[in-house]
Amino acid sequence: MRGGCRLFPLPFLLLTLLRGLCHGREPAPGAVTCGSVLKLLNTRHSVRLHSHEVKYGSGSGQQSVTGVEASDDANSYWRIRGKSDGSCQRGTPVKCGQAIRLTHVNTGKNLHTHHFPSPLSNNQEVSAFGDDGEGDDLDIWIVQCSGTYWEREDAVRFKHVGTEVFLSITGEQYGHPIRGQREVHGMPTANHHNYWKAMEGVFIKPSMDPAKHDEL
Numbered sequence: 001m002r003g004g005c006r007l008f009p010l011p012f013l014l015l016t017l018l019r020g021l022c023h024g025r026e027p028a029p030g031a032v033t034c035g036s037v038l039k040l041l042n043t044r045h046s047v048r049l050h051s052h053e054v055k056y057g058s059g060s061g062q063q064s065v066t067g068v069e070a071s072d073d074a075n076s077y078w079r080i081r082g083k084s085d086g087s088c089q090r091g092t093p094v095k096c097g098q099a100i101r102l103t104h105v106n107t108g109k110n111l112h113t114h115h116f117p118s119p120l121s122n123n124q125e126v127s128a129f130g131d132d133g134e135g136d137d138l139d140i141w142i143v144q145c146s147g148t149y150w151e152r153e154d155a156v157r158f159k160h161v162g163t164e165v166f167l168s169i170t171g172e173q174y175g176h177p178i179r180g181q182r183e184v185h186g187m188p189t190a191n192h193h194n195y196w197k198a199m200e201g202v203f204i205k206p207s208m209d210p211a212k213h214d215e216l
Contacts, residue, residue: 031149031206032080034088037105038201039076042067042169043155044192047182048076048199049111049167051104051128054178059116062127063109067169067182071200077105081133083140091204096145099161103133110139111167113160113186120172124165124186138162144190152203155195160186166194 032038040049047067052075056064068076082088083099094100102111109128112135116125129135143150144157158167165186170193172183187194 030152031093032152032198033090033204033206034080034082034092034094034100035090035204036080036201037077038080038203039071039199040078040102040196041199042193043195043197045169045171045182047169048073049078049102049184049196050076050181051107051109052178053107056119056125056127058119059125060114060127062112062129063107064178065111065126065128065184066174066178067184069180075104075106077201078102078111079105079133091206093206094143094150096143096147096150096156098143098150099140100143101133101135101139102141102158104128108132110135111141111158112136112139113163113165113167114138115163118183118185120174120183121170121185123168123170124163126167126184126186141167150198152198155197157190157194158196159190164188166190167196168194 047069050068051063051065054064055061080094081101081103083101107128108131110130112129113124113126118125140161141158142161144159145154150156165188168187169182169184174181
């Protein structure tokens with residue numbers, strides 16, 4: 001007897017199914033986990049969420065967040081963190097409906113939005129804010145997905161807790177000095193412009209040993 005389930009001699013496939021039920025509370029191996037560092041692809045426009053030390057010339061004047069086509073840009077890595085320190089233990093799978101912060105690896109600023117108009121589409125500006133991963137309550141986003149956990153292969157949405165907009169791209173392109181990069185903004189409605197998928201990164205395995213990880 002193991003975990004409250006008793007296994008009897010049965011054909012292999014049925015036995016495998018029963019074992020899956022016995023361990024039904026365990027996360028799938030493809031779940032995105034706390035502490036992982038990854039790139040996020042907007043599935044509609046095929047660009048990755050990006051930031052850099054370029055500030056908006058209007059609105060908040062904070063560090064800009066854009067979408068880029070290149071898959072190998074080091075400024076497109078984001079770290080998955082809890083809404084507060086200690087609320088998202090390293091290697092713990094992120095649940096659908098969980099509140100998280102996305103911290104830009106190279107600049108230490110958090111994905112952020114607030115009631116400023118975005119410069120190109122006049123939606124809601126999305127910026128990178130804070131220092132060394134510490135910002136404010138407007139850095140918190142809810143992961144919206146359909147299962148129990150945020151799976152790597154699934155397209156998910158990020159809904160902002162403070163203003164209830166969805167992280168989105170609708171295709172507007174910047175000129176100099178970030179020519180060709182796409183505007184990232186918040187939209188009040190859920191639609192095909194606000195689906196994101198985990199791509200390249202270092203994924204911490206759901207294990208007691210934080211040294212274990214997958215590199216993709």
